[in-house]
Structures are given as C-alpha cells and as structure tokens.
Amino acid sequence: MATSSTSRAVRAARAITIGLLVLSIGFTALVLVSVATGLFRQGDSLLYGDSITVPMQVSADDLGQLPDGISADDWLDVDVTIQDPTTSQMLLRSAQDLGPAFVIVWALWLLAAVLNAAAHGDPFGRDNARRFRSLAVLLIVGGFALNVLNYAVLNAFYTQVPENPSIDLAAGPFTPLPAGMLMGGLVAFALAAVFADGARLREDVEGMV
Amino acid sequence: MPGDGHAIVVHLDEMLRARDMTLTELSSRADITIANLSVLKNDRARAIRFSTLTALCAVLDCQPGDLISYAPGQD
Numbered sequence: 001m002a003t004s005s006t007s008r009a010v011r012a013a014r015a016i017t018i019g020l021l022v023l024s025i026g027f028t029a030l031v032l033v034s035v036a037t038g039l040f041r042q043g044d045s046l047l048y049g050d051s052i053t054v055p056m057q058v059s060a061d062d063l064g065q066l067p068d069g070i071s072a073d074d075w076l077d078v079d080v081t082i083q084d085p086t087t088s089q090m091l092l093r094s095a096q097d098l099g100p101a102f103v104i105v106w107a108l109w110l111l112a113a114v115l116n117a118a119a120h121g122d123p124f125g126r127d128n129a130r131r132f133r134s135l136a137v138l139l140i141v142g143g144f145a146l147n148v149l150n151y152a153v154l155n156a157f158y159t160q161v162p163e164n165p166s167i168d169l170a171a172g173p174f175t176p177l178p179a180g181m182l183m184g185g186l187v188a189f190a191l192a193a194v195f196a197d198g199a200r201l202r203e204d205v206e207g208m209v
Numbered sequence: 210m211p212g213d214g215h216a217i218v219v220h221l222d223e224m225l226r227a228r229d230m231t232l233t234e235l236s237s238r239a240d241i242t243i244a245n246l247s248v249l250k251n252d253r254a255r256a257i258r259f260s261t262l263t264a265l266c267a268v269l270d271c272q273p274g275d276l277i278s279y280a281p282g283q284d
Contacts, residue, residue, distance in 0.1 A: 207255025
C-alpha cells in the first residue's frame, strides 16, 4: 500500500509531467502555426521571422594562429545566419524543432499515463509494462531517428548557406545515438520487465482465494 | 472453463446446486467473502489456500476432490 508521502510524491510527479506535456503540446502547436504562416508568407515564419540560425562547424585552421597554450578542436561549433530564408529552408529549420517536439510529447504522454495509474494506486498493471516498453523503443529508435533527421537537415542546409571563400564550413559530426536517450531507453526496458513481473505477481495475489 | 495456464476446474456451482445453497449462505457459514467465492465459482482463481479449502469442505461436507478436478485439454 502506498504511504501518504509516496502518494504526494507521485501526485507531484504527475502534476509536473502533465505541466511539461501541456507546454510541449503548446510548443508543438506553435511550431505548426509557424510553419503554416511560413508557407503562407514564403519563408517568413512566425517563429524564425526573416532570418534563421543554422548550427554548423568551422575548421580551426580558419581561425588563424591562437596564442601559445590555447588550442582548439579541429572543428568548432558556430551559428550561420541565413537572411530571408526560402520556404524550403524554413521547413528544414522547423523540422529540427518538430522532430524532438513529437518525441517529447509522446514520451511525456506515456509517462503521464504511468504516473496517473500510480496515483490511482494501480501502478503494477500490464498497461504500465506496455507503456514502459513503448517508452524504451521510443527513446532508442526515436533518438536514432532524430539524430538522422538532424544530420540530414544540417547537410541540406550545408548546400544552401552562402559560400564564404575564406572559411571552411561543415555540417557537423554525426552521432548515431545520444547517450542520454540510450540510457533512458535501457532504464525504461528494465522498468518494463519489473512492471511486467509486478503485474503477474499482482494477478497471482488477486487470484488467491 | 479454466485459464491462465492451468487445467483445474472448480465445481462450486454444482456443489451449491446439489445442496440447494446460495453463495451468500455459503459465504456466511464458511466465513469467506462473496467476492472470493465469486472468483472461485467463475474459475478466475489462481490458487486456493488450505484454510479456504478446509472451510468449504467443512460447510459443504465434501472432500477437496469433490470441489476441484483436473481437466487436461481445457486450458
């Protein structure tokens, strides 16, 4: 049986999760409205206006000689501003926000459902085990998909940023899977196994006469 | 019909009918909740405590084998 302090903690976690979910849905809706206005105004979107900033990398060789004792990585993160973006550039930039937003909304939705069941004193059900499995797949597959999407978008931008003869730009390194999402996914898989066992044990207890 | 990976059938319904006894009466005499008897009667039980079996056998004046049986092929 849950203690009152546990219930308070679960209720607080549920309230925070639902708050974050509402904010995420609001942000996603804002990006979608921004895309719609950008389509209507040929690239001048609500969120990014008449200039968009694209993360790129610049070769350290282009920075010139650094003072002794100071060194730079081979490639350094920089932001390149594109003035008066085209509709396709606006869509590419929006995709960088929409992809993570959809994953975050989906993950928070699953987490809110888990916490909702826990707040009602029924955490060890088959539904929660299924939700944790979905969350695990979402974090691992979604994390990989987001990185692929981001890299594809950066490469598409790379071909469109204004050329600068004195600077060597690159689209950035490709990391297949963010470590945080991989760890989160593995933890969710472990929790799914624990909750599936918990659900089975609960059904056994409920079936004991 | 048994389920959940077992082939044990509970004959509580037949036993009650044969004795013209209601579930409420059995609940009261055996000191077992109607909810638990209902679980037994509807083949939703996964396990029976010896104390439950003892109380049922005492009230129904029967042996455990009269209450439950093994029915392979029905799981």
